[in-house]
Amino acid sequence: MARIFFALLILLTSVSCQTEAKKVPVDLLVVAKQIYLKAGETAQAMVIKDGKVWATGSQKELESAYKPQAVKVFEGMYIYPGFNDAHAHFLGYARSLGRVNLVATQSWQECLERLQNFAEKNPNDFLLGRGWDQNDWESKEFPDRKALDSLYPHTPVLLKRIDGHAAIANQAALDYAGINASTTVAGGTIDIVKGILIDNAVDLIEEPANDPERDKELILKAQEFCVHAGLTSITDAGLKKKDIQILQDLSESGELKLRLNVMVSDDSASLAYYFARGPIEEPRFRLKTVKFYLDGALGSRGALLLNSYADDPGNYGLQLKPTNYFLEMADSLSHQKWQMAIHAIGDSANRLATQIFGVGYLHNRNHRWRIEHAQVVHPKDLEDMKALGVIPSIQPTHATSDMYWAEERLGPEAIQYAYRAQSFLDQGLVLPLGTDFPVEDINPLNTFRAARFRVDANAYPQGGFRAEEALSFDEALKGMTWSGAYASFEEEVKGLLERGYYADFIVMDRDLKKLKADEFSNLEVKATAINGEFLYSL
Incomplete structure (x- = not known):
């Protein structure tokens, strides 16, 4: 046995x-x-x-x-x-961690107080900050530079609006850049008395070079915040060569583990370099897209509209470069198999961007060209977007951030076709979702809430802002995962x-x-x- x-x-x-x-x-x-x-x-x-x-x-x-x-x-x-932020500014966010944070300030006075507190702890030869939004203030008016001149008569100060499309500079910063009453710039405006710069005028003040070790420290800190938020992939929507190289080096060393899809800025030196080199298509670092700005932002009244601003009659916004320039670039990119991404917010800008994309479609039917923001799109342009396979890359939290003042700015008619989402899907378009951080908070769950329910952090308004544009659970999650991968030619992996x-x-x-x-x-x-x-x- x-x-x-x-x-x-x-x-x-x-x-x-x-x-x-x-x-x-x-x-x-x-x-x-x-x-x-x-x-x-x-x-x-x-x-x-x-x-x-x-x-x-x-x-x-x-x-x-x-x-x-x-x-x-x-x-x-x-x-x-993992969440894929299809439109953000990762390096900009990283650097913002080392600058004065003006997000959610309720007045210009609060901005000044934050600036002073920051300057006391961080004595610098050039003070930089970002995040103010005059639409959140009681006055709703742009600030002026008098207080900055008084506080910092010899130190340049440049404080960018939350969207980066406007800034206030003190006299020292204006002098540093050689800006005076006779200075003009195409695609931008300068209010020399107030120190307010709009769109292309902001770029006249070149920020001082960043310390490489400090950059690395801030980038890795930003990565930590991103992975804590559930982000595994990010599209950085526009960088010049020197900044692209910083991220690429950290990615190749293995220190930067996030998957980055980086767009090349519309900068002649950067474009010449990468056109000669060709796209980069590595598992954690991709570069295949060129980013252009067609117009400005609604918050600073630079978005290009078909009808003038309801709260600023006669102002139609700004077209930042001539139409022929965009057409020539579209033709060139389509032959080289580069992806074109155009920042377009106003309905006039979105119409023009769609027409420009028609050039690329003639040479490459799978170009997957993108309109970044696509914030105000006239109903007549939806069919053309569908026919061309345009990818509207939207940020749902822009709708819930702007909803308090958007109708006052756009008027009762245009608001009815602003901040679309579901109506893009109804056309059969692929809809990647992002945050545009640091313009908005990095948290992708805010994107999910805004896409699903069209409400802010306080669940306001009841029923949602333009609720007919709300997405289903599957649609929202797809937009935050697979659709972003499709927009960067990675949907198979x-x-x-x-x-x-x-x-x-x-x-x-x-x-x-x-x-x-x-x-x-x-x-x-x-x-x-x-x-x-x-x-x-x-």
């Missing part, structure tokens, strides 16, 4: 060893209450190998087929593809959690599909992984 038992034990052990030997070795098994793979498809577990999703299914199925080196179990939690896709994902303790508009205040990402590596975990 003992011999029979011993023989059976050997047989079972042999079978078990053979079964183990047949298991496919993988790096990681991840288990959660639910893993959102793509619209309509979920799983309980997934295995990861070489930084990519290898298989998905039930925990039992995967444990029987794979041999992981490590196992991570997120009991009762939900996993989603990024944005879903299926076999062969990058293992970029986030962990939440709430089911995003079941959240109501007023349930976002204490919501936070519990873990973020890029390439299967956890960069952040509570």
